[in-house]
Amino acid sequence: MDVFVYGTLTEPERVAEVLGSYVYVGPATLFGLHLVEGRYPTLAPGGETAGRLLRTEEVGALDEYERVGEGLYRRVSVPLDAPDDHPDEAAVYVGDPDRLDADAAWPGDSELGFAERVDRYLDREDVRVRLTP
Template sequence: MQLFVYGTLTDPTRVEALLEETDATAAFEGSATLEGLERVEGRYPTLVPAPDADPESSVEGQILTVDEAALERFDRYEGVDQGLYVRVAVPTTDERKLWTYVGDPDRLGVDASDWATDDHFRDAIRRYVARHVTVGGIHE
């Protein structure tokens, strides 16, 4: 599996520390661009929809290839079980499974109007990403 990371998980030292004393593995595979989202700073960095789903908006990040144990460890680190972040699948043009984390803007102190919806936040993220986000390029 692969993760698109754009915040603290782009730091190899942080990734190594998180996986220390585990059998989990993760390896940086290169850089990538997510189109249709923007990175914003709040309590922690997160992603928000690009204005009017502008395909020119993008986020630069890194690709981490991870095993199931590393993915579980990163989910805990990102607070997925507490609802701080949601791990969401990003559509790709090939068969690879690519995931990224999107933080709850209310909990991170970010303007939430871009995610305005009557649906649950997690559902809104998944629907938006499936419709508007693409991987611009993976550079290994």
């Protein structure tokens, strides 16, 4: 699986602590979401974020690192603009800004939870990853 990474997972030393097998495919840009700093980096609607495309089959280890099971981050899939020998989608981890003390807001009704607001935004906006040539 190809994963767009933008924070601590852009550092090879950190990735080696989390994953046994991976490769950086190359630099990439995420369009439609921008970087927001908090306790840990996360993403918010609008703008763009520079990062890297990482390829691994150890998605469970990444989910554990990002604490997906605890709801700290959420793994979503977005279209990937890359040559034909790449997948059509890339995974992106989006952190809950309330839990990360990050200055970010996701549009939507206040009754909706974080995951639902992220899903609605991704359904309505052109969020995608582009591999940098």
